[in-house]
Amino acid sequence: MKKTVGLLYALITIIIVLASWEAFVRLGHIREQILPGPTVIARTLWSARIPLLRHSLVTLMRTSIGFTLGVVVGVVLGVVLVYWSWLNEALQPLLTALYCLPKSVVVPIFLLWTGLGTTPAILTAISLAFFPILTNIIAGLLSIHSDFVDLLRLSGARKGQILWKVGIPNTLPYLFAAFKTAGPNALVGVIVSEMIAASNGLGYVIVFSGAVFNIPLMFAGIACLMLIGITLYGVAAFFEKRYAHWAFRGARV
C-alpha cells in the first residue's frame, strides 16, 4: 500500500515536470536549438533509435566490463589490505592520493597510452568503480563483531577460515551498498572518457551533437544515459534491499 502511494507520487511528479517543461517550451516559443520539449526529444529518440541503441550498447558494454573489473580489483585489494594490515598502513596515503586525484585529468594519459575508444573508457571506469568497493569491503571486514572472532578462535579456526566464514558474509551488505555507488561511478568513468577519447558510445554522441548544434539529439543521448543510469542504480538498490534491508528501519520524524 505504502509502496503504491510512493510510486504514485513519483509518477505524478514526473508527469507534472514533463508537462510544465512542454508548456514552457511551447508557450515561450523556445527554439529547439536551445531547449527541445519532451515531445521533440521523444520523436528524436524514435527516429534515431537504431544508432542510439548501438551507442548505448557500446556504453553499457564498457560500463559492465569496467564495473566487473573494478569490483574484482576492489574486493581483492580490500581482502589483502585487511589480511595484511601493515600493508594497509603503508598504502593508505597512496590510496588516498589516488582517490582524490580527479579522474578526468587521468583520461588524457590513458588516451595517450592506449588510443581512442574502449581501453581508456574501461580503465577510467575501473579507476572510479573500485574505490567505493574497496572502502566498503574494508569497513565490512573491520566491523566484524569481536565476540564472533573470539569464539571462532577458541574453537581453533585459522585466520583465513575466520575471514571466509564470518568476514565475507558480514561484508555482503557493505558490498551491495557499494554497488550502488560503484555502478553509477563506472558509468561516469565511461562517459567522461567517451566525451574526451572515443568515436562511439553515448558520451561521444552527446559531445558530437553539441558540436553540430543538434540539441534534440543531445537530449536523446542524455535520456538514454539516464535510462542506463537508473537501471544500474535500480539493480544495485534491489540487491541491497534484499540483503541489507535491516539497515533501513524506516524511522520518520
Add this chain to the structure above:
Amino acid sequence: MVLMHLANRLSRIFLTLGIFFLLGILWEIAAKVFKIPTPILPPISDVLKYLIHSYKILLPDVFITLYRALLGLGLGTVFGLLLGFALGYSNYFYNSLYPLLIALYSIPKQALVPLIVLWTSFGTVPAVITALLTSFFPVVVNTTTGIMTLDPDLVALARIYGATKWRLFVKIAIPHSMPYFFAALKVAGVGALVGATLSEMIGAQTGVGHKVLMASVKFQTLELFSYVILIGLVSVLLYWLLTAVDRHIVWWAYRWRERL
C-alpha cells in the same frame, strides 16, 4: 604517552614518504631501463625538473581551476544541505521530490557539460555550474539518508517527552545527519574538481582541464604529468581539509573507532 603518539605519527609520515619515494624510483627505473620515449612516459626526474623550472607558468591555471571548483562546491553544498533538510523534514517533499532527485542523480552530471557550455558561455561559468551539479547531489542524498536512518526508539523517546516536530528535527534529526553530510562533503569536494576540469576540457581556454588535454594531444608529457601532479596535490589538500573539518565538528561520530 604524548611522546609515543608523536613517535607513531613520525613513523607514519616516514612510511608515507618512503612509499612515494619508492614509487618515484620505480617510475624512474621503468622509464629509463625500458627506454620508454618521453612522449609516452617521461622519467619522473625530468617531470619534477620541469615542474620546478616552470611552476610560474603552471600555477595560474591550477588556481583558476581551484577557484572554479571551490565556488561550485560552496554553492552546491549550500543548496544541497537546504534541500536535504527540506526532504528530511517533510514527508510531502520527500515523496514527491525524492524519486525525481534519484532519477537526476543517476544521470552522470558530466554528460550535461556540453549542454551547459551551449547554454551559458565558455570558461568559468560552465565550470562552476558543473562543479555545483556534481557536488550538489551527494550532499542532498546523504543528508536525506542521514535523517531517514534515525533510530525509531530515539524518536519515540523524544515524543514521549513531548518534543514537537520542529524540536525533534533540530535536536535529533539534524545532528544525526551531520556525519552523513560531512562524508558527502568529502565526495563532493573530489567531484567538484572532476566537474570543473571536465568542463574545462570541453569548453574553456584556461584551467588545468584544458591544458592537460592540449598537452596530451600535443604529446607534451612533461607538461601533462606536471599538471596531473599539481592538481593531485590540490585535491589531496582539499580532501585533508574537509576530513579535518569533519573530525572537528562531528568528532562524536568517530567514537567507536577508538575501540578498534
